[in-house]
Amino acid sequence: MSLINKPVRWGVDRLRLAFPEKKSMFFKDLTFHYQKGEKILLLGPSGCGKSTLLQVLSGLVPGSVELPMKAEKLDVPESWGFIFQDPDTQFCMPYADEEIAFVLENRRIERGKMPGLIRHYLNLVGLSLDDPHRLISSLSGGMKQRLAIASILALEPDVLFLDEPTALLDPDGTTQLWQTVRRIGADRTVLIVEHKIDQVLGFIDRIVLFDDKGRIIADGSKQNVLSEHRKELDKYGIWYPGVWDRFEAENPGNREKLTGLKPLLELDNFRVYRNKEIKFSLSHLTVYQGEWIAIIGENGAGKSTMVEGIMDLLRRRGKVCWRLAKDDGQAAFVFQNPEYQFVTDRVDEELGFSLTLKKKDSQMIHEQVNRVLEQFSLSEQRDQHPFQLSVGQKKRLSVASALIDHPKAVILDEPTFGQDARNTFALLDLFQSLRKDGTTVIMVTHEMEIVRHFATRVLKIENGRLVEDLDQVTDLRRKEEENGRDPGKHGQVVF
Amino acid sequence: MGEIQGNTDKWFFKINPSFKFLIIDALFIVYLVVSNLNTMIWAACLFLILYLAVNGFSARLSFWLIILTLWVSVFSSTAMIFFGQGTHVLFRWYLVVISEESLARGTLIGLRTFIFSLLGLIMASTSRPVPFFYSLMQQLRVPVKYAYGCLAAFRMLPMMAEEFVHIRQAMKVRGLRQKGIKAMYERIKRYALAMLAQSIRRAQRTAVAMEAKRFSMTESRTYYYEIGWSRMDLLFSGVIVAVVIGGFLLSGWFPLTPYTHVIDH
Numbered sequence: 129m130s131l132i133n134k135p136v137r138w139g140v141d142r143l144r145l146a147f148p149e150k151k152s153m154f155f156k157d158l159t160f161h162y163q164k165g166e167k168i169l170l171l172g173p174s175g176c177g178k179s180t181l182l183q184v185l186s187g188l189v190p191g192s193v194e195l196p197m198k199a200e201k202l203d204v205p206e207s208w209g210f211i212f213q214d215p216d217t218q219f220c221m222p223y224a225d226e227e228i229a230f231v232l233e234n235r236r237i238e239r240g241k242m243p244g245l246i247r248h249y250l251n252l253v254g255l256s257l258d259d260p261h262r263l264i265s266s267l268s269g270g271m272k273q274r275l276a277i278a279s280i281l282a283l284e285p286d287v288l289f290l291d292e293p294t295a296l297l298d299p300d301g302t303t304q305l306w307q308t309v310r311r312i313g314a315d316r317t318v319l320i321v322e323h324k325i326d327q328v329l330g331f332i333d334r335i336v337l338f339d340d341k342g343r344i345i346a347d348g349s350k351q352n353v354l355s356e357h358r359k360e361l362d363k364y365g366i367w368y369p370g371v372w373d374r375f376e377a378e379n380p381g382n383r384e385k386l387t388g389l390k391p392l393l394e395l396d397n398f399r400v401y402r403n404k405e406i407k408f409s410l411s412h413l414t415v416y417q418g419e420w421i422a423i424i425g426e427n428g429a430g431k432s433t434m435v436e437g438i439m440d441l442l443r444r445r446g447k448v449c450w451r452l453a454k455d456d457g458q459a460a461f462v463f464q465n466p467e468y469q470f471v472t473d474r475v476d477e478e479l480g481f482s483l484t485l486k487k488k489d490s491q492m493i494h495e496q497v498n499r500v501l502e503q504f505s506l507s508e509q510r511d512q513h514p515f516q517l518s519v520g521q522k523k524r525l526s527v528a529s530a531l532i533d534h535p536k537a538v539i540l541d542e543p544t545f546g547q548d549a550r551n552t553f554a555l556l557d558l559f560q561s562l563r564k565d566g567t568t569v570i571m572v573t574h575e576m577e578i579v580r581h582f583a584t585r586v587l588k589i590e591n592g593r594l595v596e597d598l599d600q601v602t603d604l605r606r607k608e609e610e611n612g613r614d615p616g617k618h619g620q621v622v623f
Numbered sequence: 624m625g626e627i628q629g630n631t632d633k634w635f636f637k638i639n640p641s642f643k644f645l646i647i648d649a650l651f652i653v654y655l656v657v658s659n660l661n662t663m664i665w666a667a668c669l670f671l672i673l674y675l676a677v678n679g680f681s682a683r684l685s686f687w688l689i690i691l692t693l694w695v696s697v698f699s700s701t702a703m704i705f706f707g708q709g710t711h712v713l714f715r716w717y718l719v720v721i722s723e724e725s726l727a728r729g730t731l732i733g734l735r736t737f738i739f740s741l742l743g744l745i746m747a748s749t750s751r752p753v754p755f756f757y758s759l760m761q762q763l764r765v766p767v768k769y770a771y772g773c774l775a776a777f778r779m780l781p782m783m784a785e786e787f788v789h790i791r792q793a794m795k796v797r798g799l800r801q802k803g804i805k806a807m808y809e810r811i812k813r814y815a816l817a818m819l820a821q822s823i824r825r826a827q828r829t830a831v832a833m834e835a836k837r838f839s840m841t842e843s844r845t846y847y848y849e850i851g852w853s854r855m856d857l858l859f860s861g862v863i864v865a866v867v868i869g870g871f872l873l874s875g876w877f878p879l880t881p882y883t884h885v886i887d888h
Contacts, residue, residue: 212828214825
């Protein structure tokens with residue numbers, strides 16, 4: 129009996145690890161332990177090695193991912209499950225039932241028992257599909273992540289490792305995922321790496337905070353760490369509750385009403401097609417200069433279709449009329465995935481690309497590129513390949529290269545998606561200063577704080593149609609008062 | 624992948640995939656050694672009928688695939704028809720010399736291409752990837768790492784297609800639409816680089832995720848699908864034998880051309 133009562137303890141002693149492309153050690157004598165039943169959140173700036181540590185603790189490093197590492201002692205739990213960030217690359221089979229069956233096959237479960245177990249695990253994560261034989265590609269991101277959890281549960285793990293499982297999910301998907309984790313994780317040991325922590329905090333009891341060199345700077349109860357290390361949380365871009373308040377206190381946002389507006393873009397009887405089907409339609413819309421328009425709506429409602437139609441990237445019909453002077457150039461567009469947009473091999477060439485296309489004077493291009501490098505804090509990276517940059521740097525570069533020629537309007541598809549708090553705020557400050565200079569900002573976003581604080585106008589899309597066109601300053605205020613919501617308090621607001 | 628196969632209830636879907644695969648392979652060899660033009664003509668007709676009867680694609684897709692196949696076949700025959708050697712010259716124009724013999728040989732090659740394509744289409748249009756790879760593992764003892772590796776790769780094809788569209792849009796937005804060979808080269812390089820970078824990363828992630836699900840390349844495992852044998856396999860053998868023998872018999876009964884052995888002529 130003594131064996132059972134003794135607390136089970138896993139972890140690593142004096143871990144040293146190196147990345148081949150970097151010269152310095154990544155972890156230097158890192159020691160970390162955890163016990164059965166603990167719910168732990170690992171926090172730190174992006175690139176500090178939290179994810180790598182999670183992989184070491186599960187044995188994926190060096191078992192599956194070969195990295196030179198050394199540890200005095202490494203205790204890996206006997207049964208564990210690992211949830212990764214990207215919902216699309218966790219599966220190897222085309223259908224949901226087959227994916228769970230894949231795990232059952234690995235465990236050598238008898239064939240006859242499989243269909244029952246598949247249903248059981250799907251029910252555990254709240255994915256009650258009528259027919260479990262459903263194409264994974266037809267599921268939403270949030271459903272895919274829950275399917276990933278279901279297939280991990282098929283391993284019957286004691287310990288769950290979650291590596292930023294909601295980084296690529298929309299707010300609804302995020303909420304449902306954490307509800308699921310709360311339900312299935314109650315009697316398990318859970319280790320979570322996550323930047324957006326407001327929905328995780330209720331569930332965990334211990335926080336480990338890393339600095340940018342991969343050292344543990346705090347390890348304790350969540351109350352202690354959160355209250356004593358605010359400064360680090362801000363510095364590392366963690367999305368802790370209240371971080372928006374701090375940002376919004378510094379940045380006044382857009383609360384004043386716009387007057388004397390000049391039209392910039394007019395859409396009339398506008399329709400956008402995908403595969404010969406109308407996916408978005410609109411009878412009339414006028415966009416004015418200097419507006420900050422937020423386009424909101426559920427996944428698949430047609431938000432991206434709308435902006436891609438405006439940019440003439442999809443087949444469209446109807447009138448699209450930009451009121452631009454000849455030398456204003458076109459509106460700029462920033463994609464969600466910055467990598468698609470890179471067309472050169474160096475950061476500075478990337479920035480100068482659109483200017484070179486316009487055959488501008490090379491001295492002037494050089495000066496302008498230098499200024500923008502400075503402005504977007506990319507000067508140190510100027511001769512790197514764009515693909516080598518960090519997630520935040522890539523985003524900054526893609527925005528910077530779209531904006532370098534001072535377009536009159538910029539359209540952004542979820543510009544802050546997957547970015548940490550620091551990057552998000554830096555981007556928002558930038559858009560704000562652009563708008564002050566007269567650029568019209570149009571963005572598709574899920575982040576309601578941006579909508580509430582910055583947007584001067586909100587377009588709500590539903591089923592491929594514009595269902596609401598709110599003058600933010602007056603309408604949203606009124607709406608909130610009607611709903612009894614306190615406009616000063618922040619939370620996840622879903623329309 | 625399942626979407627392009629419209630009707631998966633057809634009986635060719637119920638044949639053991641490994642068996643079908645081996646038979647089709649055997650047919651490749653059979654028609655590789657046939658040098659009787661009449662046999663090839665009849666076999667091409669019969670396989671075309673068989674394909675139209677059993678394929679799982681939509682009629683529209685089938686039509687375009689047949690057109691494409693014909694086009695490729697004609698293309699592959701022209702080299703032999705235009706430039707082959709022969710004594711009975713029918714037509715001469717600079718380097719192009721068409722003789723009776725070269726015409727016969729060219730047609731034979733074209734028909735061979737056509738039959739091979741049809742066989743491939745029959746296989747591809749009536750086999751779903753998952754049962755196919757399960758059958759390869761169970762009947763042909765293909766190592767699990769290859770089978771599941773291929774299945775994982777299948778999942779990535781639609782993602783890559785989607786990605787291609789995104790990159791094309793992004794290039795358009797960035798103003799990369801000049802014409803000319805250099806610009807084209809530059810563009811292809813960008814596409815290749817962006818897609819390779821994404822694909823390598825994706826493959827790496829999937830591999831780690833599979834190992835995290837305790838996928839083992841060496842240990843034994845159970846199977847969710849057990850692919851066995853049925854009467855359909857007998858029926859399939861019968862149909863194929865009938866088509867092949869029918870082709871040979873018809874060429875004896877109704878020889879449409881005098882070329883029974885084109886290589887010697």
